Amino acid sequence: MITYIIRRIFQLIPVLFGVTILVFLMMHLTPGNPAQLMAGETAPPEVVERIEKRLGLHDPLPVQYVNFLKKVVTLDFGVSMRNSLPIIDELRPKFWVTIELAIYSTLLSIFMGIIAGIVSAVRKYSFADVAIMLVALFGLSMPNFWLGLMLMQWFSINLGWFPPTGWGSPGQVVLPVITLGTAGAAVIARMTRSSMLEVISQDYIRTARAKGVRERVIIYRHALKNALIPVVTVTGLQFGTLLSGTVLTETVFAINGMGRYVIDSIMARDFPAVQASIIVISIMFVLVNLIVDISYRYLNKRIDLNG
Amino acid sequence: MGKEENILSVKDLQTSFFIDDGSEVKAVDGVTFDVPKGKTIGIVGESGSGKSITALSILKLIDNPGKIKGGQILYKGDNLVDYNERKMRKIRGNQISMIFQEPMTSLNPTYTVGEQISESYKIHQGLGKKESKRKVIEMLKLVGIPSPEKRIDQYPFELSGGMRQRVMIAMALACRPEMLIADEPTTALDVTIQAQILELIKELQDELGMSVIMITHDLGVVAETCDYVAVMYCGKVVEYADVRTLFKNPRHPYTVGLLNSLPRSDVDQEELIPIKGTVPSPDEMPTGCRFAPRCPFATEKCHNELPELEQIGLGEQIRCWIYTDEWTGDPEVKVYEP
Amino acid sequence: MNRKELLKVENLKQYFPIKGGIFGRTINHVKAVDDVTFTVYEGETVSIVGESGCGKSTTGRAILRLDEPTDGKVEFNGEDIVSLSKSKLRRTRKDMQIIFQDPYASLNPRQTVRQILNEAMEIQNVVPRSERNDRIAELMETVGLKPFQADRFPHEFSGGQRQRIGIARALSVDPKLIICDEAVSALDVSIQAQVLNLLKKFQREFNLTYLFISHDLGVVRHISDRIIVMYLGKIVEIGDKDSIFKNPQHPYTKALLSAIPVPDPDIKKNRIILKGDVPSPIDPPEGCRFHTRCPFVVDKCRSVSPELETRNHMKKGHQAACHFIEEIHSGEHEATRDLRNVRQES
CATH class of the missing domain: 1.10.3720.10 (MetI-like)
Structure with missing residues (x-):
């Protein structure tokens, strides 16, 4: 029974990886630029550029993913775009x-x-x-x-x-x-x-x-x-x-x-x-x-x- | 053969299944036999003969849409057919116990061996946990299960088929019943394990003084374990005799046919003589003798009129026109008469 | 007599992996068949007997490559089956048919008997299409069914009749060898006798060879020319019918034969009741596999695995795998000696 539970827990790892990858990709596959969205439709390109940098959107995808994963593990989901409060608290x-x-x-x-x-x-x-x-x-x-x-x-x-x-x-x-x-x-x-x-x-x-x-x-x-x-x-x-x-x-x-x-x-x-x-x-x-x-x-x- | 006291007498038992479309399947159709105290009686027949339904009827374990339609089941003089469910529960597992063919599926997979056996003590003797555990271990020892203290906490799937059947026997005999009904107890087991189990049943029977009803299709098992035999065909007993008479001097053409078609391991046989045709299905049951369509001696009368189970000689009964005064067929076929 | 070798099985092994542990790796094997060698000659019936778990059915399946054998050689008609490609194997299978215990499970319930037989002939392409209906009618009659019943579905037949259909299907492609895997075990005796007689008749008529796998020693005695006794994946004794039934040598064969209930109440047999259960084929006992239950066991049996041998008092071709055949036969084995001493003392 113990072996079984341990094995089952091990089997969860790839599943959770899959979930995080899908969620991560979702952000990149959906139309619309989040930085643009955060800055507002009329924001000048420099502002958007800066936000993009802050969000790490210029890094290669795998790097972005690893950074994303690091945060997720510590339950740090970042701040909400609506009110800039930490999401986890909300x-x-x-x-x-x-x-x-x-x-x-x-x-x-x-x-x-x-x-x-x-x-x-x-x-x-x-x-x-x-x-x-x-x-x-x-x-x-x-x-x-x-x-x-x-x-x-x-x-x-x-x-x-x-x-x-x-x-x-x-x-x-x-x-x-x-x-x-x-x-x-x-x-x-x-x-x-x-x-x-x-x-x-x-x-x-x-x-x-x-x-x-x-x-x-x-x-x-x-x-x-x-x-x-x-x-x-x-x-x-x-x-x-x-x-x-x-x-x-x-x-x-x-x-x-x-x-x-x-x-x-x-x-x-x-x-x-x-x-x-x-x-x-x-x-x-x-x-x-x-x-x-x-x-x-x-x-x-x-x-x-x-x- | 002296007069023996019968612990159980089944008289003209009829059990039918009533199908949705209003038709009736007569699974047991006039079964009569006696079980003398301390003896073993075999009920032998092929599939569809009604032998298992007869066994279940004795304990009134027939489920809907089945029903005991008539006849008597006299246990120590009381007619069990008239008993209500509450009175029957006091008989089951206490005075009359039953073991089944499939030890693999006859034990509850989610309870331990100990839990399943001790339930009998709880129901019938009101014993507490400690006392019944002691008795369960004693019982497991009796049926030859090694290290019973360990086995008691195991689940059925942890045991081999032979061990499971021993557990079934321990469970059936827990309350020292007076009668054991064994429904094909060794059919699902290998021969060397079958030998162990048959030996065990015999030993326990001697030790506890039980009567046994052995239901089987295996004529070898019958010859080896039984004192008396009832041969069933299509829901009816066609021949009842003591075991020696049945094997040395079989009378009913069906019994003869069975013995002739049995390949034997102990002697060389030139050829097998099969019974022609197949068992009739319930909806095309012959109106006369049920065996007539397959019987090599059948006459017009056999096809049209059902013979009664008649006493011939001492304690032997037979359901066949050949052994009556009304036989009009070939007189030579009576050669079996002593 | 110089007979043609039809089937030659050499050092056949069939291991099934057991998965387990945290990563689900193969942690062990069920050694279902472990180094089995025998030959079947054309026109004879060889039976494999043994109790559940002895590997008799697995042997049959491995011969047909229904399961790919782990190791060993299966030669059929001079051709090594194990190394054949799939397409060649299919052609060879025409000559090797199998009949199973449960005829119902092995017949497609949605096909009529005619479709079932047609399909078998189609795959093997044995009979020209135009002649197939005649052939089906002929087959039905051969196995004792009416030709008009060919358009019925399997569920419309009784158990014995379905087994006849199974036989008809096997016969439809004119095979040389038929493997009967518990083919009559599920049948009532009166029907079983009909089917056994039928099988015997076809053997005479078509010069068929049978490999008959069964646990029923009565049936085996009736139908076999030679018999192989298996225990826990190994052959313990092999010989012609008379040798096995009248002069068994291996203690297991003796116990097996003595355990069968005989339909004669006057025969009070000297029964050898074996202790315990068959050990698990996952971890078979060291040395002789039967040693855990053998009444004659001594130290040697626990460490050294015996080979199949013929001793002086045995007929040619009769072999048994036991270290003490001669000693047990002559009563000189220490266990039998001990038994006698005990008796004399008491």
């Missing part, structure tokens, strides 16, 4: 907001998804099963900005139960988390259902029955642990979708998180800020995948054989 609070939103939504997805999936599987073809699967299909096919707007309309404006915007108080958390977590819950519910159905027909479940184990214990002890193995993978993949979902959700609910920061930065052509956001999001995604792989390994001990 990003930090927004980052935690998004992380909170993502974690709550994931927890909701897992919790709702697994319970719904189990109920569906255990009562295959019953009314509950059909109802759950219909709701899941609905949740899966509904765009989340629309779901967000609907929830806001109904629960904030019509019923006045929750505040329509912002982030921080418990009441503000509810609607964005539901908005963001629904699609994941639907995917996890469908996966849990099919995985459970497959596991229930396995020989070892029959063995447990032949031992005189109660049906409940069979479901929750013998079947669930095995059924969760593919669900873990799906949950990990779902996290990627979730991250992109935060952009819309944060915009709809006016939450000051990374998603909105990315949008605003793109709109303002604030390249350093966009770069920083993409790198942070990529690292997050890669780490989540690492955690998923490790827990997959933990659940599925069989594949641990060859170190």
Whole structure:
């Protein structure tokens, strides 16, 4: 297991290199000169020239990349073009907001998804099963900005139960988390259902029955642990979708998180800020995948054989 | 053959599967046999004969869309068919245990060997962790697993097929059941390992005084381990006899056919005499004797009327028109009669 | 008798790499087949028997180069198969066919039997296109199926019938050698007997040669002329049917034969029950590979690997790889002596 974790961490290195290279090139491949942008459309060429020099835009590309990398490693993403503040300081609070939103939504997805999936599987073809699967299909096919707007309309404006915007108080958390977590819950519910159905027909479940184990214990002890193995993978993949979902959700609910920061930065052509956001999001995604792989390994001990 | 006490009597058992389109597949269709206390009875047949479904029916482990439709399963005089789920759970793994064909897939991959065996002690004897661990080690020792203190914390995938089957046996026998149903316990194993496992089952049977139902397609295993044999074909018992009679003096044309088509490792054979044709599929099941289309002696009557399982001689039963007074075919085929 | 050597396998080795460690390098090998040599003569049936992991199926696959052998020579009809180019190999494969255990897995489920047979003949280009339909009808009848069934799909047949289709496909290209890899193992006895009889009949009619890979010693005794017994990637004994079944020499062969349950309740066999499991082929035991389970093991067995040899009391062509064949045969081996002493004392 330890060897495996170490190997997986080693494997992250090329991935992160790739991300930084792509992000770095992005700046150079997109049309428009950042120095010109910073100086303003009407700035004289000398000013632009000076800014170019300061930014190191005259150095050969590999040198620029190495310099860029050095800064990234120390979390120095430079200053924002919009307000000249260090990006890392601006990003930090927004980052935690998004992380909170993502974690709550994931927890909701897992919790709702697994319970719904189990109920569906255990009562295959019953009314509950059909109802759950219909709701899941609905949740899966509904765009989340629309779901967000609907929830806001109904629960904030019509019923006045929750505040329509912002982030921080418990009441503000509810609607964005539901908005963001629904699609994941639907995917996890469908996966849990099919995985459970497959596991229930396995020989070892029959063995447990032949031992005189109660049906409940069979479901929750013998079947669930095995059924969760593919669900873990799906949950990990779902996290990627979730991250992109935060952009819309944060915009709809006016939450000051990374998603909105990315949008605003793109709109303002604030390249350093966009770069920083993409790198942070990529690292997050890669780490989540690492955690998923490790827990997959933990659940599925069989594949641990060859170190 | 004296009168023996039967621990289990299966009488006219019928188990069917009801398919979505409304059709019914009669997997077990009138199975009758007795299991004398402390003895081993073999249920032998080819795939599709219903032998495994018979075994699962005894413990009422038939899943939807399957259903026990009729008949009796008398265990120590009580009819298990009338038992509810709660009462059945007290029987399963406690009084009647079962082991299966595939040791590779019959153990839960995510729990250790110790956890899986100790579960039986928890369910049936309410034992605590410490006590059951002691008993698990004792059990693993009994089934011949070396260094059980270490094995107890291993996962099934860390064990070989033979070891897994030993674990299955340890699990089945944990609560010292009175009866063991072994469903093709050695089919997936190599012959040298099969020899070990069969030997083990025999030893444990003597030690614990169990009765065993051995379900197998291997006539060699039957000859070696069983006291009585029920031969099944298409969901029905066609012949029931003690093991010597069955092999020395087989009566039903199907039993004879099986023995003739078996390539043997112990003697030279000139040629194999196969049974012609194939097992009929459930939707084209013959109305008369199920074996009639493949039987070399079949008459008009065989094709149209189903013979009953009749007692002939002492304790032998046979389902074939040849051995009735109504036989109109070639009288010479009765040569098997003692 | 001077017979033609059809297949000659020399020092065949098949190692499969195991990846592992932090960088996923090859850390070890599964020595599935380790230095195997034998010859198959035209028109005979040679069987390879052994338990799972002994390398019998791997040997069959390596002969056909379904897996590229690690080392060694495979000569077929005087031609070295291992060094053939892909295109030449394809032509040679016409003469060497294989039938697998699971006929369903080896038949394309989307093709009718006619398409399957057509394709086989197309690839090998053995029968002119115009005659192919006649040939298919003939093949179907040969294997005991009805010609009109040729337009059905594999799933419409029973297991035994599918195996017949597998045989028909193998026969369609007029091969010289057919490798039967557990070809009848999945079949019920009544059907198995039909297929075995069919195989025997074709051998007589078409002068076929079979390399029969099986774990079922009953089947092997019935069909074979000569038998190779393998254990952990090595041949432990080789000989004609009578030698192996009536005069086995290697302790493993003896144990294997004694372990088979016999369908006769009156025979109470003196069974040799082997201890333990087959060791892993990743780290096979030093010396004689069987020493961890052998009842006659002494120090020499743990260090020196025995060669295949014929001793005085054995027939010509009967070889076994054991240091103590003679001693065990005459009862002079120290282990048997010890056993006798114990008995006399008690």
